[in-house]
Amino acid sequence: MTTQPSKELETFENPMPERDYTIRIDVPEFTCLCPKTGQPDFATFKIEYVADKKCVELKSLKLYMWSFREEGAFHEKVTNDILADLVAATSPRFMRLTGEFNVRGGIYTTVIAEHRNPDWVPPIPVTLP
DSSP states (O other): OOOOOOSOOOEEEOSOTTSOOEEEEEEEEEEEEOTTTOOEEEEEEEEEEEOSSEEEOHHHHHHHHHTTTTOBOOHHHHHHHHHHHHHHHHOOSEEEEEEEEEEETTEEEEEEEEEEOTTOOOOOOOOOO
16 A cells, blocks of 8 residues: 555645635545454544634644544544644644544534634624525
8 A cells, every 4th residue: 555544734824814714624434443442443533713813734634634544533623633643733723623523332422622713803703694
């Protein structure tokens, strides 16, 4: 295989740093292992963020998400770890990561973690008549 999983997240310069805009990324094929049983866990991750100076590069994000495939991880921990790594790589104005885990033992789990730069003031939503 020429492509391998990687914990390295690459970035590129935000092409419109003067504007607040939302970037949404869906990762529907996330897998890791249950730390108790070793059985696979499947999830969809939804990333929503307002970039500051950097955006995450998508191929590196794919390889990064792939790197969890053989790791045991509780849903809460892996979601917060991924958010921390994305924030460290991109320093966004705002980021929300939602992990929607498939059923295991008759239970679905959704974990939502957020980061907000303390200097960022979100824009006021426009309500049209």
